[in-house]
Amino acid sequence: MTSRATVTKAVIPAAGLGTRFLPATKAMPKEMLPVVDKPAIQYVVEEAVNSGMSDILMITGRNKRSLEDHFDRVPFIEKTLEDKGDLERLAMVRAASELGEIHYLRQGDPKGLGHAVLRAKLHVGDEPFAVLLGDDLIDARDELLKQMVEVQAKTGGSVIALIEVEPGQISSYGCADISVIEGEDYVRVNKLVEKPSVDEAPSNLAVIGRYVLHPAVFGVLEETGPGRGGEIQLTDALQTLAAQEEGEGAGVYGVVFRGRRYDTGDKLSYLKAVVTLASEREDLGPDLREWLKDFTGTLES
Ligand code: UTP
Numbered sequence: 001m002t003s004r005a006t007v008t009k010a011v012i013p014a015a016g017l018g019t020r021f022l023p024a025t026k027a028m029p030k031e032m033l034p035v036v037d038k039p040a041i042q043y044v045v046e047e048a049v050n051s052g053m054s055d056i057l058m059i060t061g062r063n064k065r066s067l068e069d070h071f072d073r074v075p076f077i078e079k080t081l082e083d084k085g086d087l088e089r090l091a092m093v094r095a096a097s098e099l100g101e102i103h104y105l106r107q108g109d110p111k112g113l114g115h116a117v118l119r120a121k122l123h124v125g126d127e128p129f130a131v132l133l134g135d136d137l138i139d140a141r142d143e144l145l146k147q148m149v150e151v152q153a154k155t156g157g158s159v160i161a162l163i164e165v166e167p168g169q170i171s172s173y174g175c176a177d178i179s180v181i182e183g184e185d186y187v188r189v190n191k192l193v194e195k196p197s198v199d200e201a202p203s204n205l206a207v208i209g210r211y212v213l214h215p216a217v218f219g220v221l222e223e224t225g226p227g228r229g230g231e232i233q234l235t236d237a238l239q240t241l242a243a244q245e246e247g248e249g250a251g252v253y254g255v256v257f258r259g260r261r262y263d264t265g266d267k268l269s270y271l272k273a274v275v276t277l278a279s280e281r282e283d284l285g286p287d288l289r290e291w292l293k294d295f296t297g298t299l300e301s
Contacts, residue, residue, distance in 0.1 A: 005153030007212060008055050009129040010048035013116035014041065015061035015107035020266045029063040031134035032070065033264065036278045039070060040264050042096055043137045049100050051145035053130060056102045057123045059116040068104055073097045112231025117213075118221040126215050128152050131234075133209025135265035137273065142259025148212040151186045157251030158217060158241055160189065161210040163261060171195050173206030174235050176254055189242050189252040192235050194228055205254065207235070208261060216249025217241060 018025035024033065031041035041058075048056055060067055074093065081090040103123065107116050117131055130145060138144050148159045162176055177191040193202060211234075220237040227233040244250035262273035278284045279292065 005150050006052055007128050007130055007149045008053055009124050010053040011057050011117060011120040011129055011131045012044060013059045013113055014067060014134055015059050015110050015116055017110055028066050032066050035264060035274055040134045044132050044134050045099050047138055048132055054100050056100060057120050058102060058104050059107050059119050060104050061107055061110055064104055071096055071102050112233055114221050114224055114232035114234040114237055117234055118218060121218040124215060128212060128214055131211040131213060135263060136209035137262040137264060139260035144210055144257050148255050151253055151255055152212040155251060155253050157249060157253055158214045158238060159212040159253050159255060161208045162205040162254045162256045163208055164204055165206045167198050167204050170201040170204055170206060171197055175201045175203060176205045176207060177202035178205060178254055187254045189254045191242060192239050194235055214249035
């Protein structure tokens with residue numbers, strides 16, 4: 001009998017400076033920005049938990065406090081809601097503190113995503129693990145991480161998530177040069193190119209913020225010097241693994257995601273994500289959609 005592949009540890013780097021969202025991110029992490037009525041980070045933790053990951057490690061910075069508070073109990077608010085009999089809100093408040101085991105580790109200097117992931121080495125140990133970035137929200141109705149976990153178990157390498165973008169958009173993303181593997185629903189990643197121009201892009205496949213990594217990535221990160229922007233880049237370490245033909249943890253594979261994804265990393269995408277998600281909600285959607293129709297009618301073309 002074949003057992004279903006499992007990965008129990010998820011790492012969520014949340015120590016970036018969030019400069020694209022200043023001044024909102026001056027005193028709070030961008031992961032705490034509300035997407036309708038929950039901070040972005042809660043969607044991400046829920047996705048990890050729903051994908052079977054019970055042990056979450058958040059890599060935080062100076063801004064650790066609000067993240068920790070959000071996933072903690074708040075007896076005072078809970079008591080007030082209980083006394084009022086407001087069970088619906090009580091359940092919403094409690095949900096965030098009942099998501100599972102969440103650990104926090106400070107990054108120290110924000111020396112890049114690769115450096116943040118390397119900080120997880122001791123906690124993760126010698127097993128495959130997931131990395132989820134708070135900029136990308138994956139719709140709860142679509143499965144991505146579970147599929148990536150299966151591919152990791154099958155290939156023994158590391159797995160990244162890719163989406164197809166319009167050629168003109170590729171220069172905002174990391175881009176993957178891939179080979180199709182006959183009969184498989186995942187691809188082999190030959191090379192990663194960070195933010196290429198349209199002419200230089202090897203494909204229209206863009207890297208998004210979900211990874212299932214072999215622990216061999218830690219050794220590679222330790223040897224990876226500062227790259228673009230003077231930061232230690234996860235992409236550079238993945239590039240090294242992609243170039244390896246053999247050895248433990250060699251090879252990088254890609255799962256092309258065709259489900260619903262919401263980008264919350266910059267102001268315009270964030271606004272679109274909030275409106276899209278809110279307009280699909282049962283409680284807010286009908287009124288919001290009605291208003292949106294009126295509102296768009298007032299806009300000049
Ligand atoms: P980004 O490249 O989006 O950087 O990081 P950022 O600082 O969050 O945002 P901008 O570009 O300045 O607006 C990608 C992910 O890596 C984390 C971030 O928190 C984000 O989830 N990160 C980045 C760290 O944890 N540490 C770092 O040193 C850098």
